[in-house]
Amino acid sequence: MDLPIPNAPAAPPAEAGTLILAVPKGRILSELGPVLAGAGIVPAPDCMDEDSRRLRFETNHPGLDMVRVRPFDVATFVAHGAAQIGVCGADVLMEFDYDQIYAPLDLGIARCRVSVAEPAALAGTDDPSRWSRVTVATKYPNITRRHFAARGVQAEIVSLSGAMELAPALGLSRLIVDLVATGSTLKANGLVEREVIAHVTSRLIVNRTALKTRPEQIGAWIARFRAALASLPGGGRGAGA
């Protein structure tokens, strides 16, 4: 029949019973605290401590462990089935577009946007409809390419994993595409937001194979997170700024 959707490599048998929840370090993790509490998940105390050297943490549920990884890696862990559940920003899902991931729940936390920004000095000085190509510094090469391709423009990507805001001033690129929460980093570096590509919140994600083969367990966790959101002030959808 048609091509296989790729298989996750076999999990070691000892792990077969324990579910792994992958959460991102940093900003999302701190906003995630109330949601986890609402879902009745109490991780080991050092889990929320960014200085802890441990990466894997037990929770108050014997069948559920948490791992703390970089935001982009949450999607990779879940897509490969190394973690069955995860929390990651919609920006990461847009960038990778893994077909092994379902995103059943919008947690409404860590609100921000993926935007195009340019030096304030250049804003309004040229007509983008005349562009045939443009250099863009970003950690989102796929989102960027897609966005500009839809406008008939080739995006030449300068791939950076941080400090994108420096790129235009130092001549690395004309534009940047980055995550913008308040816009203060842009402002501090003489950039202005030119266009919003997408508004982003964090999602609860689950591995496809896990949902198919363990629907009762995974479904129960999704339901707990959903109930937790409903009980948070603003239904969890107003949190974060």
Place this chain on the structure above:
Amino acid sequence: MTDDAPNPALLPAGLMDLLPPEAEREAALVEAMMEVFAGHGYERVKPPLLEFEDSLLAGSGAAVAEQTFRLMDPVSQRMMGLRADMTPQVARIAATRLGLEARPLRLCYAGQVLRVRGTQLAPERQLPQAGVELIGGEEPEADSEVALVAVEALERVGVTGPSLDVTLPTMALALLDAAGVAPGLRQRLARALDRKDAAAVAALAAEAEALAALPALLEAAGPAEGALAALAAAELPPPARAIADNAAAVIAAIRARAPALRITLDPVEFRGFRYHVGVAFTLYGPGGSGELARGGRYMSLNDEPATGMTLYPDAVLRAAPVAPPRPRLFLPRGADPAAARALRAQGFATVAALAEADTPERLRCTHILRDGRPVPLTREG
């Protein structure tokens, strides 16, 4: 300049050598599965690796068009494609050379397919396939048969306790069609359904009365009995009701013959099935071993109803228990050929010494022939 010569071991991305003992294991596994297919009356066909792209990409082949390697045939000056999927080839054979055979026609096949790019998760660009196609049978029993033949093939190679996921790729579309929703809403709903975003589906479905059943159907995904009950209780427009009734009949037919098989049903999933028209199947291996087979009902060429299953021997190999390797019997120089022949018939691989320097250890032998009998060699240290 430092122009390092390329390492001769390097292969193009996504291609690999299968070495001993995996190469033999995979071949034996494919043959064992083919034996199961043949035992159920599926006759083997062997389509070519290459064919003209217009026939290769017709019908269900369109789904893999962008994954197909193409090259120009210098003889006919026409474009050819290297198969990325064998099902369209079997459909072509059934519609043309075997078009006059009585239906239903049961065919099976095994071979390698190539695809232009692997994915980040499965980078392989060459994959083995082994499968069955049942062309010209419309009954739920036909779908049940191909699913169970695949389950039996897995059992034969030692993969027990698989989980069969049944999806209805046309159900969501039938519901959206019946509701006559605006294109914008339809797109947003399809997206929310694809992600299984229950909150978004509920919010969007509230905008059209005919979609009232959608949130419940999304929620129903899980063990087949519960999902079927939810389908039976839902208020569905006639086309969707027909799909639901067919699913119930297929699952009942499977249940009747395999009461212990774990079956899940996801009524509104359509991800990954691009040419299926009725039930679609995915077989998941035990534990976390992932997808081992896919299949389901489709329209073959000439609008003939057909159903089939494709197993992925590479994935099955990872899920299957490792059989003990064939014992290797060292034949000293001048050993009795008749004794060696008899022992080969018992399952020994006989490895003949050709020179004095050949020792059982160097040739990785487990046994040695002494006085016409195999004597196990004990590993020292």
